[in-house]
Amino acid sequence: MTDDMAEVPQAGDAQDPARAEDAADLPEASGEAAPEPLGLVRTPTGHAGVDAHLERLADADHLTADGHVAVYEDVHRGLRDALTALDAPPVPGPYENRS
Secondary structure (H helix, E strand, O other), rough: OOOOHOOOOOOOOOOOOHHHHHHHHHHOOOOOOOOOOOOOOOOOOOOHHHHHHHHHHHHHHHOOOOHHHHHHHEEEEEEEEHHHHOOOOOOOOOOOOOO
């Protein structure tokens, strides 16, 4: 065996202790990792309806990835409705239709 080949780890060699510690931090392949909050800050917009939808995004922090879709679709629908309402003509108040 040459000196170059001695540096390459072979099957059955003992693992590097640093790599063993890194492997301990990884979730097991057979189990599913628990959801972890992303810790994103949501800045209030000042519009109560929009802020409520943005706060709803925090619900995704407690769900696994496959549950995020429902939350994102709900928030998207609410924000789209809020934007659509801005384009609607104003509804006259009860005293604005005087002749």
